[in-house]
Amino acid sequence: MRNVVLAHALARDLNVSAAVIAAFADAPNFHTAHRVRSSGSELLPGPGKPLITPLSYQSIIAMTQSLSRQASDWGDLAAWVNRKIEHVLLKPRHKLRNHI
Numbered sequence: 001m002r003n004v005v006l007a008h009a010l011a012r013d014l015n016v017s018a019a020v021i022a023a024f025a026d027a028p029n030f031h032t033a034h035r036v037r038s039s040g041s042e043l044l045p046g047p048g049k050p051l052i053t054p055l056s057y058q059s060i061i062a063m064t065q066s067l068s069r070q071a072s073d074w075g076d077l078a079a080w081v082n083r084k085i086e087h088v089l090l091k092p093r094h095k096l097r098n099h100i
Contacts, residue, residue: 004052018051026056027085057081 004020011018024032036054058081065074 008051020052021060022052022054023057023060024054025081025085025088026058027089029089 007018007020024030024036026033026036028034032054033056036056058078061074061078061081065071065078068074
C-alpha cells in the first residue's frame with residue numbers, strides 16, 4: 001500500500017498520471033488470483049484511469065521473455081516461479097492459508 005500512496009503523491013506533485021503494478025502468483029487456489037479473476041481488482045482514482053493494475057508473475061515473465069534476447073534466462077525464472085507455486089499448492093490446506 002505504501003507504493004500506491006507514494007505513486008499517487010508523486011503523480012500529483014509532478015502533474016502526471018500514476019500507475020502501479022501489483023504482482024501476484026497465479027494459481028487456482030490462491031485468494032489474490034481468484035479475486036483478480038472475479039473482479040479485476042483495479043482502483044480507479046479518476047474516470048477510467050486505473051491506479052493499480054494486477055499482473056501475475058507468470059504474465060510479467062511471459063511478456064518480458066517475448067521481448068528479450070535472452071529468452072532462456074526468463075524461461076529459467078518462469079520454471080522457478082512455477083516450482084515455488086507447486087510447492088505451496090502441495091502443502092496441506094491448513095498451511096496454505098498462511099501463504100496466500
